[in-house]
Amino acid sequence: MKNFRNMIAVIGILITASIFLSNSTYASGGQTYEVSPDSLNVRSEPAADSQVVGSLGKGNSVMAFNEKYGWVQTYYGGEEVWVAKHHLVPVGTNSQDQSTVSQSTTDTITVTASSVNIRSGPGLDYSIIGGAGPGNQYYLVETSGDWYKVDLENNSTGWIAAWLTDSNSSETHVESVTTNNSSNDTESASNGSLNGYTIVLDPGHGGKDPGAIGLGGIYEKELVSSVASKVENQLKNAGANVITTRQGDYYVSLDERVTVSNSYQTDAFISLHFDSYPILSINGVSTYFADSTDRKLARDIQSSLASSVTLNNRGIMQGDYRVLRDTTAPSVLVEQGFISNPGDLATIQTADYQNKVASAITNGLIEYFH
Numbered sequence: 199m200k201n202f203r204n205m206i207a208v209i210g211i212l213i214t215a216s217i218f219l220s221n222s223t224y225a226s227g228g229q230t231y232e233v234s235p236d237s238l239n240v241r242s243e244p245a246a247d248s249q250v251v252g253s254l255g256k257g258n259s260v261m262a263f264n265e266k267y268g269w270v271q272t273y274y275g276g277e278e279v280w281v282a283k284h285h286l287v288p289v290g291t292n293s294q295d296q297s298t299v300s301q302s303t304t305d306t307i308t309v310t311a312s313s314v315n316i317r318s319g320p321g322l323d324y325s326i327i328g329g330a331g332p333g334n335q336y337y338l339v340e341t342s343g344d345w346y347k348v349d350l351e352n353n354s355t356g357w358i359a360a361w362l363t364d365s366n367s368s369e370t371h372v373e374s375v376t377t378n379n380s381s382n383d384t385e386s387a388s389n390g391s392l393n394g395y396t397i398v399l400d401p402g403h404g405g406k407d408p409g410a411i412g413l414g415g416i417y418e419k420e421l422v423s424s425v426a427s428k429v430e431n432q433l434k435n436a437g438a439n440v441i442t443t444r445q446g447d448y449y450v451s452l453d454e455r456v457t458v459s460n461s462y463q464t465d466a467f468i469s470l471h472f473d474s475y476p477i478l479s480i481n482g483v484s485t486y487f488a489d490s491t492d493r494k495l496a497r498d499i500q501s502s503l504a505s506s507v508t509l510n511n512r513g514i515m516q517g518d519y520r521v522l523r524d525t526t527a528p529s530v531l532v533e534q535g536f537i538s539n540p541g542d543l544a545t546i547q548t549a550d551y552q553n554k555v556a557s558a559i560t561n562g563l564i565e566y567f568h
């Protein structure tokens with residue numbers, strides 16, 4: 199029996215190896231990396247808060263065919279997926295791709311997010327010792343999990359979340375990424391139409407609070423994170439100053455969300471959610487407001503949504519939500535479909551739908567302010 203098990207194990211390894219070999223052929227010309235940690239999450243998007251779709255182990259090979267924001271895109275189970283580049287070691291230097299090789303040896307990082315905290319340790323629980331903005335560059339001293347230890351000006355060091363930075367420390371690279379994003383999305387709002395406006399984006403739930411749990415066990419908090427990053431990009435494309443109440447999968451209380459919004463000169467507060475209901479046939483998108491003064495904002499966003507997505511238009515509704523009631527800025531809560539409805543769920547998981555929602559919210563805000 200023992201020999202038989204060993205044989206099965208060997209066959210398993212051979213099958214795994216052949217999968218990686220076929221991937222190599224598929225993505226020929228790219229840089230090959232080896233996974234360094236014992237276990238590495240495979241994600242659907244180049245972001246630490248995107249959905250985990252699988253896992254790789256120490257020594258596994260990764261063929262990169264694209265790189266973005268410190269993430270490497272590869273194939274996994276036939277799907278296009280992303281893994282964090284700082285957990286990968288380049289192997290078999292490929293002369294066809296010198297740029298990738300030189301980027302992988304870089305020891306500086308560039309902040310890509312709008313407002314980044316520098317902390318005393320590698321985690322959100324550590325105290326904030328400073329701040330950084332887009333384009334700020336730092337020398338990388340050390341990596342711990344998803345955190346970078348960097349040199350600060352005053353001869354001290356601090357920690358920055360890796361997912362808010364780009365380790366390919368070239369400004370042209372960052373610019374080309376931005377250009378690609380806008381050219382890929384024909385529905386992007388025109389640049390500058392939200393210039394001077396501060397929008398607080400509130401991705402619902404997070405951490406210990408998964409929000410609603412939909413068919414197939416999908417978490418509302420994960421879908422919300424995925425949409426939020428797209429909305430954030432579109433709003434920034436339109437010139438808005440965007441503040442998000444959470445930027446990863448961690449718990450933020452309703453009070454904290456309200457405090458964030460009320461501590462800025464916020465022009466609009468947008469809370470992002472998905473709906474759920476025990477009757478599976480209930481479907482569609484709706485926008486909630488609490489104060490009657492916010493009815494116009496709700497109407498502008500809902501009509502923009504209704505004209506750009508195919509889901510059932512449930513209209514605007516008044517709801518006594520804490521984040522709407524206690525925020526001083528005009529505020530709405532957008533329910534972008536039912537994760538308890540099979541039709542809605544199939545649609546809302548697609549990047550196409552999420553991009554349309556992002557454009558619709560952006561265009562609704564432009565309509566509201568002009």
Ligand SMILES: [Zn+2]
Nearest residue numbers: 402409471472
């Ligand atoms: Zn929710």
